[in-house]
Amino acid sequence: MQKLIPAEAAPAEHVALIRQSPLFNEDWYLRTYPDVQILGLDAAAHYLWLGSLLRRDPSSDFSTAGYLEMNPDVGAAGMNPLLHYVKNGHREGRRLAPRRRALDPASWKQGSVPAIADAPSVLLCAHEVNAHMFGGERSFIDMLEALGQMRLNVYVTVPKEGNADYIELLRAKSCGLFAFPYGQWSKNRDPDETSIEDFTHIIEQCNISLVYCNTIVLVDPLIAARRAGRVTAIHARELIDHDEHLCNRMGMDAKGIIDRILKQTDYVVANSAATQKLFAHSRRSFHAPNVAKVDALDMPNPVADRIVFGIVSSNIPKKGIADFVEVARRAEAVAPQAFFRVIGPDNDYVAELKAAGLPGNLEFAGYADTPAEAMAQVNVVLALSHFAESFGRTVAEAQAARRPVIAYRWGAVPELIDDDQTGFLVAHKDVDAVVARVALLCREPHRIAAMGEAGREKILRQFAPVVLRNNLRQALSAMLSEPVALRADATRRLTIIVPVYNAPDAVERCLQSVLTRTDLARHRVLMINDGSSDERVQPMLERFALNPGFHLLVNPQNMGYTRTINRGIQWAGDDDILLLNSDTIVHDGWIEGMQKVALGTPKAGTVTAMGDNSGAFSFPTSGILNPKPEDMSYDDWARRIISFTQDSDPIDVPTGNGFCMYIRRDLMDHIGLFDEDAFPRGYGEENDFCMRTIKAGWKNFISPHAYVFHQRTASFGAEKEGLMKTAMEIVNQRHPDYARKVKAAFGSGRMKQLRALAAKAYEEGAVVARPAWRDAQVGEPADRSIHR
Numbered sequence: 001m002q003k004l005i006p007a008e009a010a011p012a013e014h015v016a017l018i019r020q021s022p023l024f025n026e027d028w029y030l031r032t033y034p035d036v037q038i039l040g041l042d043a044a045a046h047y048l049w050l051g052s053l054l055r056r057d058p059s060s061d062f063s064t065a066g067y068l069e070m071n072p073d074v075g076a077a078g079m080n081p082l083l084h085y086v087k088n089g090h091r092e093g094r095r096l097a098p099r100r101r102a103l104d105p106a107s108w109k110q111g112s113v114p115a116i117a118d119a120p121s122v123l124l125c126a127h128e129v130n131a132h133m134f135g136g137e138r139s140f141i142d143m144l145e146a147l148g149q150m151r152l153n154v155y156v157t158v159p160k161e162g163n164a165d166y167i168e169l170l171r172a173k174s175c176g177l178f179a180f181p182y183g184q185w186s187k188n189r190d191p192d193e194t195s196i197e198d199f200t201h202i203i204e205q206c207n208i209s210l211v212y213c214n215t216i217v218l219v220d221p222l223i224a225a226r227r228a229g230r231v232t233a234i235h236a237r238e239l240i241d242h243d244e245h246l247c248n249r250m251g252m253d254a255k256g257i258i259d260r261i262l263k264q265t266d267y268v269v270a271n272s273a274a275t276q277k278l279f280a281h282s283r284r285s286f287h288a289p290n291v292a293k294v295d296a297l298d299m300p301n302p303v304a305d306r307i308v309f310g311i312v313s314s315n316i317p318k319k320g321i322a323d324f325v326e327v328a329r330r331a332e333a334v335a336p337q338a339f340f341r342v343i344g345p346d347n348d349y350v351a352e353l354k355a356a357g358l359p360g361n362l363e364f365a366g367y368a369d370t371p372a373e374a375m376a377q378v379n380v381v382l383a384l385s386h387f388a389e390s391f392g393r394t395v396a397e398a399q400a401a402r403r404p405v406i407a408y409r410w411g412a413v414p415e416l417i418d419d420d421q422t423g424f425l426v427a428h429k430d431v432d433a434v435v436a437r438v439a440l441l442c443r444e445p446h447r448i449a450a451m452g453e454a455g456r457e458k459i460l461r462q463f464a465p466v467v468l469r470n471n472l473r474q475a476l477s478a479m480l481s482e483p484v485a486l487r488a489d490a491t492r493r494l495t496i497i498v499p500v501y502n503a504p505d506a507v508e509r510c511l512q513s514v515l516t517r518t519d520l521a522r523h524r525v526l527m528i529n530d531g532s533s534d535e536r537v538q539p540m541l542e543r544f545a546l547n548p549g550f551h552l553l554v555n556p557q558n559m560g561y562t563r564t565i566n567r568g569i570q571w572a573g574d575d576d577i578l579l580l581n582s583d584t585i586v587h588d589g590w591i592e593g594m595q596k597v598a599l600g601t602p603k604a605g606t607v608t609a610m611g612d613n614s615g616a617f618s619f620p621t622s623g624i625l626n627p628k629p630e631d632m633s634y635d636d637w638a639r640r641i642i643s644f645t646q647d648s649d650p651i652d653v654p655t656g657n658g659f660c661m662y663i664r665r666d667l668m669d670h671i672g673l674f675d676e677d678a679f680p681r682g683y684g685e686e687n688d689f690c691m692r693t694i695k696a697g698w699k700n701f702i703s704p705h706a707y708v709f710h711q712r713t714a715s716f717g718a719e720k721e722g723l724m725k726t727a728m729e730i731v732n733q734r735h736p737d738y739a740r741k742v743k744a745a746f747g748s749g750r751m752k753q754l755r756a757l758a759a760k761a762y763e764e765g766a767v768v769a770r771p772a773w774r775d776a777q778v779g780e781p782a783d784r785s786i787h788r
Helices: 012-020 026-032 034-038 043-051 064-070 072-076 081-092 135-148 164-172 193-205 220-228 244-250 254-264 273-277 321-334 348-356 371-375 393-400 431-443 446-462 465-480 487-491 504-516 537-544 561-571 590-598 634-645 665-671 685-695 717-734 738-746 749-762
Strands: 108-110 121-125 153-158 176-179 210-213 231-236 267-270 285-287 307-312 338-343 362-366 380-383 405-408 423-426 494-500 524-529 550-554 576-580 604-611 651-653 660-663 699-710
Touching (some): 034 244, 108 164, 135 153, 153 164, 244 254, 267 273, 307 321, 307 393, 321 338, 338 431, 380 431, 393 446, 465 665, 537 550, 561 576, 576 665, 590 660, 604 685, 634 749, 685 717, 685 738
Parallel strands (some): 121 210, 210 231, 231 267, 267 285, 380 405, 604 699
């Protein structure tokens, strides 16, 4: 359809004046703002109608924002800046503002996030600022929030300031923001040396270590970074091999675009598995999915007699709005209780659709400021894009809001929808199949609630913001060649939970070792008496509770291990948790040995210590007691073991062991507590929890820096076999791949190597020798410390 710009917004005589002005460059405008050409709009008319409102420049020689800043009466009168200059400003001697440069004071906005002197600095570059916040803007905010949780100094660049609320949000979540014009990659645009110079100044001024472009269409920042010798990365959000418009815009085929991307950047981060496949032959790619704001979308989905089917989009043709209208038209006969609602901005394309005539069961509801506002207006969401979505943000948001989705099986959308479970997938452009699913849900409306709950669970597990943060943290640790910590970890408190049931002698040994080997000014210990029948236990726990940092809870009756630790986890508030059996003995530095992995390893959700008598976690030999030499103390023997094992990387495994297991609080916020209904008495609860950890994108590790001594089952005694048998039946039923994963992990070469290192502690005369590869230079040495 031909796009229409309202005549009153761009009168022909005004268009002619703009086109004739030497300060308007049509080729430059179309190259700099490729969406204008994609939509088929006249460049001069677009600038008059919309471009100036978005603070777009008509050429490199005229600054829209600068002219309005110097001449505020023009903006107050609502006049187009260039039109005003052509008609009046030139005659009145109004000053033209030169192109804004990155180091102009007006370009800089001080951020609200304090910079850390010794932390790496990242420059996050946006490619566009729209008047409304669509998927691109929301994804950029997600990126900024994820990076903002890390121990990084994040600076932001935007090509203009067309949305004051959005700019303020970016400023508040960063160390600072630069707003200055820079263009996008297209076949007719060469690199802009002025923009490159601007980015170079920023890189030098802010001591940038990594330049991170939030899309593949930015080139100038990458050139500046390469010239300055800094690391570069781009976030690929396009399915290049399915995007004809993109290939036409770039003037090359998909392979050419991909090859050029890999040449001009060091690393690629893909927003979906489908996108990452395009870079599968490169070992420099990572996967960090787009996410949905699950907390803001935790909302009911009441279904009335009239079921509302909606589409939420920017209302451009390629989003499938015409298909949605046709679905509504055909549904009038087969699903009379269905109502259809389009949520998105009014524009010329919407005007054309309305002029062509709409079915009576459809309305255009206008733009919604937030995803939650959009989802509150519908029961079921349709995703009918004609182009291959590289993620499908609206699909994720809909499911997070308990709205089933009917979508084309196209692009990366199938990664988000479990067909017939969280929604329906149909063939691309098969409108009849969409209508059939609409009719099915109208006949069986109870399925909407079931699908909605399943969809929210899927998004919580796979596409919550913490998943993006963890994946980005792993990627940036590799890019910067150093572990990237989280800001909150510097002050993170730990609650050590010791559940107690009888065995007072073992309990006293355990608590005494914890008391003397834990920094109780920083961490705390929670003892929970789970209805011990031995009368000696309670007085002994009360004595320990007199020590600063020790706390005591008493269950009114025996609640069982799993309910007891869940009670402790909830009592601990926002603290990380360390579960410690009451028949263990810890060593000097044990907390540091656990946190070195838990806080220093991206994606670490749980960390289990090595032990002397802890089943599969016994070292050096699994499944037996590994005796401590009688002439050595617990501290000395643990120190000797660790002196050999510390050169091993942490080993990821499918399960942890609750005898000494560290659990990150943000993992529990993500997947919930232990399942106390299925595993009330203990055994199996940590296996199930750790498998849920993996399915949510986290990992379970064994720390080579902690070695805890364990008497084993002092509390359970003869019940052990029955408890284990019942528990493992449930675990294997829930997680059919559990046994295979356990066999692979505990029989791996890395595990055997760790056991061999631990075994050296028993060899007389054995001394620690640092592996040669640890100190070997790889490639050209670089002093990264200068980029701080």
